[in-house]
Amino acid sequence: MIGLHNQEPPAVAAAYGFSAFKTIVDVGGATGNMLATVLSRHDGPRGILFDRPHVVTDAPALLTARGVSDRVTIVPGDFFQSVPAGADAYILSHIIHDWDEDQCLTILGHVRKAMPPDARLLVVEMVLPSGDAAHQGKMLDMAMLVLLGGQERTESEYASLLGKAGLRLTRVVPTNSAASILEAVVA
Secondary structure (H helix, E strand, O other): OOHHHHHHHHHHHHHOOOHHOOEEEEEEEOOHHHHHHHHHHOOOEEEEEEEEOOOOHHHHHHHHHOOOHEEEEEOOOOOOOOOOOOOOOEEEEEOOOHHHHHHHHHHHHHHHHHOOOOOOEEEEEEEEEOOOOOOOOHHHHHHHHHHOOOOOOOHHHHHHHHHHEEEEEHHHHHEEOOOEEEEEEEE
């Protein structure tokens, strides 16, 4: 699992045009690996790393080592309570698959409330194929269910979930990794 997560940030940063944004909030961004990778590749944006206080304690060292600490503000908090408002992009990387639908709707609702009308939500997750086609994400789907009560989802399941939270799926951007970027806007 760690190997997959180390491969994904460069693939995500290469697949999407993050330079168009001024401020990117990495919601549940842990120590900042995804955000640091995105900012290292795209000069324009600034970042906000948002996660629980005990999780972000190691973030300054990583952000400094990656040369982006001057462009990142660390904001401790809990995405079940609120998220920083007013950014033009929000990343949820491997967050949604950890939770059941009600918890996902709480998280997505807080992100939706924080988003200006023209902002983008970028959900980084595996997208399962519909039907019975073999896919590596199906094993992860079982693991997420057993370990956390969460799940991997198909594109239509993501579209439905986002819709229930007042968001609209606009496109799915493949990456050179197992994950895709699901782009959503305020509905």
